[in-house]
Amino acid sequence: MSTTTTATANTKWWSGGKSPFNLEYGKVMMWYFLMSDAFTFGAFLISYGTTRFATNGWPNPNEVFRSYPFSGAFSAPLVFVSLMTFILIISSVTMVLAVRAGHNMDKRGVVINLILTILGGLAFLSCQAWEWTHLFHxxxxxxxxxxxxxxxxxxxxxxxxxxxxxxGFHGFHVFSGVIINVIMLIMTLQDKFEKRGHYLMIEKAGLYWHFVDLVWVFVFTCFYLI
Amino acid sequence: MEDTHAVHGEAHADGGKKEIIKVTVILTVLTLVELALGFWLMKIENQTTRLEIKGVIIILMMAKAFYIVAYFMHLKHEIRNMIMTVGVPMMLFIWFIIAFLYDGNSFKTLRNTYDPYKKEQSTIIVEKKEEPKEFDSENKKK
Known part of the structure; x- marks a missing residue:
């Protein structure tokens, strides 16, 4: 089975006995789920775009999103949402590091980076909760x-x-991502993956977490920037 | 069984710490440029210039999406079959975006042409009833 390691043109991927995508089943399925999710988010954002294109006037996002905690009446557009964006990017980076540590069977590295990722996710959710509360008021x-x-x-x-x-739909995804990461953390601490001999579950959770970051790139641009 | 075989296939392609740092820096820089353009956009009145800046922001957004999918989600290092199975269906978005935005724009034009009442309504400047209330004063009222 060492043929799977070399992705040469001669490898008969579809002749059976190995994954034709050179990926484990669960990871392929995670990709398919994320594709369907991408279309859900895509449909949401495109309907937003269509409505905006069909409307004569639209509120200026810099008027709406101009506050951050304790700023009072001071107007500072884009500042708070930039913070949220960076929090999500950094938590994505720590997730990559967790996946990498998993490859090297480095349990300590996985635990540390997963905790950092979870903290990043919670920080993002707190920011969003503040923003929603502020807008509600x-x-x-x-x-x-x-x-x-x-x-x-x-x-x-x-x-x-x-x-x-x-x-809200994106925030719900972040929330689920945090829950998934907490479950991964618990499983890591229980040595489940050490016994299994691989940390592939971390990679699947990682794919989901990166997708959440990816969606934010689009939401952030469509609502706050343009 | 298959799981463990697949692991060996992927293990080498993880990419080094260098690549992670590189992509992090690229994403940060792209975000900063986007934000700079966003701040610049606030001061621009000219509609054509505004659209051009927005176009640049969208291109930067696509670049960010590419780096996240290709490197963080590792798709660039998968085999061609996998890249195609994810990438080809995503091309549906090309039609999706063009068709629907075109439709929205067409609806606006038609309504402005054939529904003078609606058109007139959307040109009336309304007085802001009151200044947007601040968080604290709002709390006290409740």
Whole structure:
């Protein structure tokens, strides 16, 4: 079976006896799940885009998202969301390091990096919770939009509906990712993977976590930047 | 059985610590450039320039997505079959985005042309009833 190690053109991937994708079954299935999830998020974001293209006016995101904790009335657009973005990128990096430690069968490295990833996820969720609370107190919610369009005309509730639905759906994914990572941490501490002889489960959790980061790249751009 | 075989196949392709650092730096720089453009965008009034900046931001966004999928999710180091099985279905998005945004834009044009009431409504400048209330004063009221 050493043929699986070399990805040459001569390898008969489809003749049976090995994974034609040179990947373990669970990882292939995780990829397929993430593809379906990508289309779900894609559909959400495209419907947002379509609505925005079909509407004459739209609120200015720099007016809406201009606060961060303890800033009071001081207007600082983009500052808080940049922090959230960096938190997610860094937690993605620590997840890569956890996967890498798993490859080297380095239990200590896996535990440390998983804990850092979980902390990053929780920090992101806390930021989002603060932002939602803040907007809620500004009277923004599903079906309620206190913000005017950028040109001063009356806006519809489409803006808040899409914002809360899409960031909420993403936040729910982050939440599930944190739960999955906690389960991975517990399994690592129980030596489940040491006994199994490999840390492939960490890689599947890692794929999911990177996907959450990936989706944020799109959500962040579509809602806050443009 | 298959699981353990697959492991050996992947083990070498993990990429070094160097690659992780490189990709982290690239992602950070791309984000900083995006943010700089975002701040610049606030001061620009010209609609064409605004659209151009937004286009650049979208290109940077795609670059970030590429680096996350290719290196963090490791897709670049998988075999061709795997890359194709993920990549080809994603091309549906090309149609998806163009068709729906075009449709949205067409709907706006049609409505502005044939629904003068709607068009007029969307040009009325409304007075802001009150300044957006701050978090604390809002809490006290409740």
């Amino acid at each position: 500004e009277r923004a919610w599903w079906g309620r939009n206190p913000f005017m369009n950028a040109d001063g005309t009356q806006s519809s509730t489409n803006f808040t509906n899409f914002f809360f639905t899409i960031t």
